[in-house]
Amino acid sequence: MNLSSFAETPIIAFTILLAVIFTVPPIFERLKLPGLVGLLIAGVVLGQNGLKLLDSESDTIKLLSDIGKIYLMFVAGLEIDLEQFRKTKNRSIGFGTLTFLVPLIAGIAAGRLFNFSWNASVLIGSLLASHTLLAYPIVSRLGVVTNEAVTVTIGATIFTDTGALLVLAICVGIHGGEFSAISLATLLGGLAIYSVVVLFGFDWAGKQFFRRTGDEQSNQFLFILLALFLASVGAQIIGVEKIVGAFLAGLAVNDVLGRSPVKEKVEFIGSVLFIPCFFVDMGLLIDIPAFIKTLSSIWLTLVIVIALIGSKFIAAFLAKLLYRYNTAEMLTMWSLSLPQVAATLAATLVAYQTVNPAGERLINEGVLNSVIVLMLVTAILGPVITARVATALQVSESDFATDKLTNWWDNSQEQLVEDKHNPFTIIVPIYNPQTQRYLIEMAALIGRHESGRIVPLAITKAHIQMDDPQLVTALEESKQRLNLTREISQEFDVEVSPAIRIDDDAALGISRTSREQNASLVVMGWSRTTGLRARLFGSVIDSVFWSSHCPVAVTRLLSSPTTIQRILVPVGDLTRQTIGAIRFAQILADVNQAEVVLLHVSDRKTPPHLVDRFAAQLSDIAAKSQLQVNTNIQTIKGDDVARVIIREAEKFDLAVLRSVRYRTAGGLAVSHVTTQVLRELKCSIVLLGEPGY
Incomplete structure (x- = not known):
């Protein structure tokens, strides 16, 4: 058995993919390059132009790449901040229209310049119309997310991605064969009805299911995956590309998931497995001789890159004139809307793989290779420009003026009056006798300062039978630990009310007790749960952060807080x-x-x-x-x-x-x-x- 046929075995191909995903991105990130670039290059090296270890036509690669493609669009829908969109809805739609139409027109012009058909030219325009918020972490770190220009750009994403996918669906339908005005109307009508069913039906079903299942995260996770694939299959049934359904499913369950641990798990599975498989497959599709030929006749690539950068700048400039933004805000809007990754790459691959009855592709290899170059250029250029220009944005303090800090550090008079009826309460979960002294000391210092009380909490794992000897032993150990906390608390002259709770889930036991006690703060010790298990199932800290109604302070204390x-x-x-x-x-x-x-x-x-x-x-x-x-x-x-x-x-x-x-x-x-x-x-x-x- 030769090497290439040996690698065709599904389990071996999957093993090679896992090895690539595990090793390549960290290497490229150390070189200050995006990990996605490494995955693309790995696909080229392992493909038919390199070691021939992976074949893009194999069933294994096709399945994983297809899942990665729809997962990519699903996560893009999940990550759109609907709350931000609602805050600046009108201006987001306005800028979304500009940053969609101007690149669309530029792309159509570029396509016609190189003698592509009108259908292919419109498709090229739609590829330039969307954007991926790669630089969002930068504006968030700089603390300028509340600046209106930033929130408008974030909100515009929902419009550009939806519009681009709609154009893709129409272009693919036209390329597939006979396409009349009636068939176009039928497609648009079916897509409109389908969108309403997915957006409102899945949202309603998700809220009902999550309300009834409560803490069953495994079933909730499966529900979200089922919603993703049902929406994708449904899109294909009505004659629309499946990534459109995946994007709609992401928007539909966006409100349902919120910031829950289930969302973290859904995104994690996609980001570490399926989405990287999609990028490796993109690398497998790159034909090196054709890629070199495309770059040697660089005009198509150059025109597409310039068309994107120039049209996005024009859209941001028009928004500046329309909404009276300053230069820094305009440049930030431009740089945030530059990167072309999620919707662009997924739609490009769909268009490249769409073949009409005559055997002609919707776009050729030249466009595919040009879009890959476009992705590399904009994925680097956009964040770099954002990091430079966003520092000049005015920091909006409207949230501090209008949004009352309802947390425990708010020392307003109203809060002080309320505290007379509901004393400041600190929940302190304890488990390790060796570290609990410093933990109780920290809580006692804060409790004494706020004239409040502390509630040391011992969580005991539930058993089916309440007279189980193991449960009895565990309860006795909890009582002993709580007795020690009482002694420590008395040293600080603070009221202490120890509590024991029997619960299946430690994190939810902490959150439920803090809610029952109307706690103002939870003080926890450091969790040692790290690595893959914590990423897959979440640590106790992650779950308490998400589910708690009050602030949570996780401590790693090397000496007494009194020092x-x-x-x-x-x-x-x-x-x-x-x-x-x-x-x-x-x-x-x-x-x-x-x-x-x-x-x-x-x-x-x-x-x-x-x-x-x-x-x-x-x-x-x-x-x-x-x-x-x-x-x-x-x-x-x-x-x-x-x-x-x-x-x-x-x-x-x-x-x-x-x-x-x-x-x-x-x-x-x-x-x-x-x-x-x-x-x-x-x-x-x-x-x-x-x-x-």
């Missing part, structure tokens, strides 16, 4: 979560008469006046606290944010961080500096998370 004298709070933006972290640090500092340092690490290219303005805003926020705490602002310029934080933290006893997760609309996780900081910090840590975040 803390210097507290570091890294500040990357001015969101509500950041203010919560600052208030938390100030309360701890007030207890110990400690110092708080707010550290902002800015890019070396950030203009000095912008750094000064950010520092002034930080100073105002710190000064609004009613506590007399020594709070200082420190700004440092550096390219590696995580490394600067880790270096500066060596001088401090405690670092207060906030929990943040970012994902791109392409479904691929984007690492955040918090991950590296948590791994390498040598001091004590508090990781603060808000409800449902």
Whole structure:
């Protein structure tokens, strides 16, 4: 058996794919290149122009690539922020229309310039009309997501992606054979009815199912997958490409999933397995001689790239004139709408694989290769420009003015009056006797400061029979741990009300108890659950962060909280979560008469006046606290944010961080500096998370 026939075995082909997905992206990310580029190159190397280990025509590759293609569009629908769209609906539709029509016209002109048919030219235009929010993590890190220009661009995504897929469906239908005005009307009517059924029917069914199943995450996960594939199959039945159904399914279950752990699992499965398989298959389809020939006659590729970049700029410029945005806002809108990844690549592959009865493809290899070059250029150019221009955006403080901070650090008079009837309550889940002392001390310090009480909580795993000897033993051990917490609490002269709960799920047991006790804060110890198991099933911390009704402070305390004298709070933006972290640090500092340092690490290219303005805003926020705490602002310029934080933290006893997760609309996780900081910090840590975040 030769090497190529040996690799045709499904299990071997799947093993090769897993090896590629596991090893290649991290290597390219270390080289400061997108992991997707590595997957494309790996497909070329392993395909028919290279080692011939993988064949794009094999059933295994076809199945995994098809699943990856529809998963990519499903996640794109999931990641559209419907709340942001609702806030700026009219302007989002306005900019969405501009950034859809102008590239569409430019693409049609490019196609006709190179003698493509009208149908193929319109299809090329639709490929340029959508965009992928690859640079969203950058504007989020800079704290400018609330800027109207950013929210309008985010909201426009729903319009551009939907419009592009609609044009794709029509072009594919026309290319398939006889296509009259009646058949076009039938297709559009069927698509409209189908869209309503999916968007409203799946949304209703999902909410009903989730309400009835409660905590059964496995069944909820399967329901979401079933909705995805049902929508994809339904789209094919009415004569529309399946990625259209997948995108509609993503929009439909968007509200259902919210920020739930099930959404994290759905995205995780796609981002680590199916979507990478799609990109490897894209690499397998690249014919090296044809690709070189395309680049040698570079005009088609050059015209498509220039048409995209120029048309997106024109759309952003027209939006600037229409809505009176400044230059920084215009450039940010342009750079955010540049990257062409999710919808563009999926639609390109569909168009390339669409063959009419005469054996002609809807688009040729030249267009396919040009779009791949376009993806590489815009995926790098868009985020780079965003990182440079978004720093000049005005930080919107409207949320702070109109959105009352209802969390426990809000010291308004209304809150103080309410506290007389509902005392400040801290839930402290305990499990490890070796670490629980520092945990209880932390809760007791805060509880005493707020004139509240602490509720040490022991969760005991439920058994079918309540007289099970193992359950009896576990309850006795819980009582012993709670007795120790009572002794520690008395040292701090704070009210303590120990509680034992029998529950199947530790995380939900914590959240339910905190709700029953009307808790103001949950203070937890650090979870050691890491790696693949935690990513697949989630850790207790992840679940409590999501399900809790109040803020959650996860601690890794290396010494007694009573000895803390210097507290570091890294500040990357001015969101509500950041203010919560600052208030938390100030309360701890007030207890110990400690110092708080707010550290902002800015890019070396950030203009000095912008750094000064950010520092002034930080100073105002710190000064609004009613506590007399020594709070200082420190700004440092550096390219590696995580490394600067880790270096500066060596001088401090405690670092207060906030929990943040970012994902791109392409479904691929984007690492955040918090991950590296948590791994390498040598001091004590508090990781603060808000409800449902």
